[in-house]
Amino acid sequence: MGDSFGQVFRITTWGESHGGGVGVVIDGCPAGLELDVADIQAELDRRRPGQSSITTQRKEADTAHVLSGVFEGRTMGTAISIMVWNEDARPAAYDHLKDVYRPSHADFTYERKYGMRDWQGGGRSSARETVGRVAGGAVARKLLATLAGIETLAWVSRVHHIVAHIEPADVTARAVEANIVRCPDALAAQAMIERVEQARKAGDSVGGVVSAVVRHCPVGLGEPVFDKLTADLAKGLMSLPATRGVEFGLGFAAVELTGAQHNDAFECVGGQIRPASNRSGGIQGGISNGQDIVLRVAFKPTATINHPQQTVTRDGTPVELQAKGRHDPCVLPRAVPMVEAMINLVLADHLLRTVTHRDLEHLADHYRKHRA
Amino acid sequence: MGDSFGQVFRITTWGESHGGGVGVVIDGCPAGLELDVADIQAELDRRRPGQSSITTQRKEADTAHVLSGVFEGRTMGTAISIMVWNEDARPAAYDHLKDVYRPSHADFTYERKYGMRDWQGGGRSSARETVGRVAGGAVARKLLATLAGIETLAWVSRVHHIVAHIEPADVTARAVEANIVRCPDALAAQAMIERVEQARKAGDSVGGVVSAVVRHCPVGLGEPVFDKLTADLAKGLMSLPATRGVEFGLGFAAVELTGAQHNDAFECVGGQIRPASNRSGGIQGGISNGQDIVLRVAFKPTATINHPQQTVTRDGTPVELQAKGRHDPCVLPRAVPMVEAMINLVLADHLLRTVTHRDLEHLADHYRKHRA
């Protein structure tokens, strides 16, 4: 009972790593949005395994099938069902894991929680489940762009000890996609790729940080108290596999400043009131303030490695485990579209939620027009 | 529409800083829990303003009134309503803020979102709303202790540049409550108190980090995909005022290790399978693994300071603002019970949710007994 996300723009995902397929049902997308399967495929292609030499070599075309909710090129306001078949599943490759708990995987926790588990490639705990999120996020992205011109951009800002040097304001989609590690700092990117290759050759793995910026977000997204924009983004991002932390604006580094240093003074430029600085990262009191939303997510090094590791079987017998499945030596490049998807899903939900809370004149006007 | 939190153990809070009062309704607490108003008062007292020289001097007894859901000392399974009256509200003290946007407060975002705002002490965006969470968290704490012996403990581990040196495993409630800054490292605590005093005298403010540990958490709390324990904890914690980031286990520092270094190998000791190390912080695949849950939350320096600050009025006129309201030079000491409350609320919700997902034998057994 945790397969749904969102209140008004709400997705429900399904599917295991080596079952029939994976998919998503989107409930609450407004009617009339132009939506082409290519919008969805573009995002799935960025998430796809086997896309480069530094990702897992599992071969999946991940072709999106839109089964409902779209008619003559536009959304109908009804549930949108999108699915992808599993094509390169090799369950036999996991036979040796049937009775073994892989270190820092969900094998042990799933089995204890449910009294059983799908040992083929991690089942539902596999990152393959993110296909559904990314497909849903593609629809959210289209909605955000169409309704409010919102643009979400994520990139790899760190891999192991290699840190990119680039300001969020300067990042472009083109620069992110210019290399296989999705780091817009070309020099750092080269070093990151080498670091990942090195980890792969050593049978080891590395983690890193994905940074993200949201541009042109209207003022007013986020709800008081529990459904703050920071809170819902944190939940969405921390629900991604392998995440270890999330921070907004200056994040943990805000601790180093005093209030006088950290506060964003307001100014009025060209008749528009806005904060003169953006140490808050675009969100104040949990509500977007019109500035760029800035955040970072930490991903741990992939748990699956080719190193021999000590572990135990279901009955507690110590064994040495040597992973054989195909896997990513570093999840960061493929995490970029996942981070964007979660941000877009949260923003789409809040964009629609916000409409109902605006001052009454707007709503009354809506119904006046509606009756006319 | 963001005043509720939780799926099965669910709280709804209400109240503004300078309105009639603040409160919470708890829906979904099981029947039969022994609950005394003192259980709730103890937590409210730790959150209370004016509790020490380094907190705001607003005088509120914050006396808890339990208005429903408890009968003859036990919960009835029906909605528990708890409220606290606002006694020391001084709305007139905020007259000068009626048309001014305080930097890094929610004044601007609330007004743009709603077309209006309660300018008396921040209204709903005031940290006074946390009374409801802390009261709800007190009931959750009692439930967790009674059902599963779970113990949640938070403490101040950093204030500005002063960092406490203590292992989560060594922290005790007594050591946390031994000083007014709630830091169990007595030496660091002294330095922190001095740092806060210094900030207060300078009319400035400081932030910091709250760390927390959950002990004796059963294996299996957390749901796959979106309602991972990490995700729901992140949401709950990032919904607290002034938070900037959250991390689990090694958190952002996990990035510095390789997979071989970070993975927690399993071992079997005394017939019990468990991870031999706890770099994952007690949660794997989003589900508790029986180890201590370890997390940290960053709080920014308080936005309200007595420094003169540049800002603008609602019509865009630049003004110099000098805050006059009573406020905390550092929210960290009072944030400790808030962090514990959010953790307990999330755990109580997941503890109850988990029951329904266990293997069928347990459930069938329940109904067999029930029928008999």
Add this chain to the structure above:
Amino acid sequence: MGDSFGQVFRITTWGESHGGGVGVVIDGCPAGLELDVADIQAELDRRRPGQSSITTQRKEADTAHVLSGVFEGRTMGTAISIMVWNEDARPAAYDHLKDVYRPSHADFTYERKYGMRDWQGGGRSSARETVGRVAGGAVARKLLATLAGIETLAWVSRVHHIVAHIEPADVTARAVEANIVRCPDALAAQAMIERVEQARKAGDSVGGVVSAVVRHCPVGLGEPVFDKLTADLAKGLMSLPATRGVEFGLGFAAVELTGAQHNDAFECVGGQIRPASNRSGGIQGGISNGQDIVLRVAFKPTATINHPQQTVTRDGTPVELQAKGRHDPCVLPRAVPMVEAMINLVLADHLLRTVTHRDLEHLADHYRKHRA
């Protein structure tokens, strides 16, 4: 875990018959709605016990206290907390019921469900809980009238064998409130009052039917599949105490017609497309069609009677029960404001939900204005 109702305009109620009080928290009411405590009191007065010779003689002023969410006469978009104190609670009057299950009450089911119960006046199962609904419904009514001119009207159309003869289109609020039984057919009303008096004298009780009409409802309220307007209204109405059935349009009598007889043909009058008849009762495919919404709710005879009745104690011993508490010989007159409240709560929720699903031009326009 069933104390909340609604998705976007959402109420949570609390309180027992003989506890401290009863109340409601409304989450999701848009900002800027003019709201006076008199709006709420007017509805509570219609629900109030002791309002006439044919209702229970419990004396409760049921004075509404608005504790949050309203500032300078307008809603703020934040949670609205409203409460009423219990003043005339007489728990001692229920001592003799402590160990006895009253026939057709919730005593037995509550105790088996929770392992305990509040035996003072029914606790949470008492109709006193409807105070919270009616207060919430009053806010919903104000919202519906302000936003879309929607008017909801209910009345008693049957008491025991006495049936009112009046068309929904002809009913006025004035005619409903013209007599203590709330039946707009004056002749039938007189007979109904006599029937209730007769039941009271006989120590017995009678049931009946409440009819309702919603006027000026815009086209488009209700969601496909599960959240049809009929479905949500049915849930809301069947959650009222003592209800036994609900029907829409012709209801069960629709069965007597063939399709050719029952279908509502469309016509175009003055450029407006509309059904030429209203056998569907204003809802087609679960969505409002702009015609009057017409429905009926059946209420059973009050379970509390002064007749001696056979029952058993908790340990199964047969006893003869003679009720002593104050109670209504017929719930119908007081059920009228309850039915209106539930209809208004459902419509307010759907009115707000509907905004987010309209065609994109409307939403994009909203954000264009918002950005400007």
Add this chain to the structure above:
Amino acid sequence: MGDSFGQVFRITTWGESHGGGVGVVIDGCPAGLELDVADIQAELDRRRPGQSSITTQRKEADTAHVLSGVFEGRTMGTAISIMVWNEDARPAAYDHLKDVYRPSHADFTYERKYGMRDWQGGGRSSARETVGRVAGGAVARKLLATLAGIETLAWVSRVHHIVAHIEPADVTARAVEANIVRCPDALAAQAMIERVEQARKAGDSVGGVVSAVVRHCPVGLGEPVFDKLTADLAKGLMSLPATRGVEFGLGFAAVELTGAQHNDAFECVGGQIRPASNRSGGIQGGISNGQDIVLRVAFKPTATINHPQQTVTRDGTPVELQAKGRHDPCVLPRAVPMVEAMINLVLADHLLRTVTHRDLEHLADHYRKHRA
């Protein structure tokens, strides 16, 4: 945003009449339930079009595909995705309806709500969406039988003026399935079949009533106030296409009795406390009391008929409409598995919800075992 149903056992359905297919995602089914595709197919076959001479002649095999959530014959606790392809869709057959509003269909309301509609066979408003519910209901049925031995049985008790004479207690599944109209009164069944044939020949349609009984339901299902069992059943049932009313126990006829006549006295037989009669229909105070749950649902005559009908086009031009699509002259026989599905979905949800609210000893015991 109305495609999901349930709180803990929750289904989300998708699909249009003439799109790629229809399906359901089930979230919250406990792990370990033995589930075979045949369990699902059996229910789909009872709902299938073309199953007899008195249903629509659309040819759909409605073969169930289980795409996730089941592993080695048992549920895994993760989302169960089930789908059916649309095979005999003939969108061209609806070309003449593109601009016309069919009387008493959802064409007009959908188009006004969304600014567009799928005119091919009703799109999402088609009864074809019930495939998802019935598949979900089949899983719920298996869960109820396995956990608590609950049995749900529905049948056609009336078609137009023909009323079956049979007591709920006497109905068997075999008798229901013994004839194509699903009426266990063989004599009435024959008359009903003739009545439907007659309507079909006349190009007309007829409605009727489905009755249902739930046997072996444990005491305690249903939540106080809003999520009463009656309320959630009413919502589920009234969300079915073509429903006009629902009633429980004596239903509207309860109005004809006085309280003394209607009340169910308690007795103690063989050490078991229970009501001596069942006029309440198995639910008291919204909570199951262990007696048979008894209810009835009214279905209107099918809106699609072959009679020429007056209506208008989208621009208001009057036209005469002659339906050409394949359709049911009477939905009742196929409504029987739909009614059972909705009842089972509600009961499964409440069965799981109820576990968390039981007295603490049970829950503490669960966690004690869990830790051991």
